[in-house]
Amino acid sequence: VQAAVAAVLFRFKSEFAALPRILCSPFKHIPTAHRMLEEFPKWMDQDHNQAFRLVGLCGTSSLLAHDDEAPAKSVFLAGYSVGPLGGVLEKVLQSCGVPKVTAPSLAKEIIKLAAVHGLDTSGIPGGTKCKSGRSGHMLQIFLRRE
Numbered sequence: 001v002q003a004a005v006a007a008v009l010f011r012f013k014s015e016f017a018a019l020p021r022i023l024c025s026p027f028k029h030i031p032t033a034h035r036m037l038e039e040f041p042k043w044m045d046q047d048h049n050q051a052f053r054l055v056g057l058c059g060t061s062s063l064l065a066h067d068d069e070a071p072a073k074s075v076f077l078a079g080y081s082v083g084p085l086g087g088v089l090e091k092v093l094q095s096c097g098v099p100k101v102t103a104p105s106l107a108k109e110i111i112k113l114a115a116v117h118g119l120d121t122s123g124i125p126g127g128t129k130c131k132s133g134r135s136g137h138m139l140q141i142f143l144r145r146e
Contacts, residue, residue, distance in 0.1 A: 009096060023095050028053035089124070 029051060030036050035054065043049040047058050063072050089107040094100055111121050120135030121127030129135065 023054075023092065030055050056093075 008079040010034065030039060036052075036054060039051065040046065046052070047056065058070070060070075060072050065071075089110060093103040095107055098106060108126075111124055115121050115128050118130055118132075120130035122129045122135070
């Protein structure tokens with residue numbers, strides 16, 4: 001969502017980076033990977049922890065590797081989420097200057113439009129599943145080993 005907003009409002013081209021940080025405040029508590037590694041073991045709920053969900057991405061090292069929680073070859077077509085997304089879109093809209101009183105109604109209109117165009121909105125209260133039932137998306141990030 002943040003990348004789409006950046007593309008529309010700021011003409012941000014995705015070839016320059018994977019995702020701009022429109023919502024910067026969550027990164028004040030966990031600004032680096034090193035800090036995440038310090039905090040993560042303290043959380044009983046690990047990747048379900050709100051602090052993680054604000055800044056982290058869950059991942060696996062291989063498409064074919066077995067992962068106890070969410071093996072990519074089993075779950076990526078159906079989608080996978082660690083919880084509901086209610087309120088996220090409103091926060092993004094407000095951070096882009098949409099007034100707080102207007103953001104909820106605008107978010108509802110955006111969600112309706114997404115559903116009309118076949119996008120899965122089931123992670124949002126009142127949303128619907130997409131017709132294909134395949135709401136998953138795969139993000140690949142390649143890292144160069146030194």
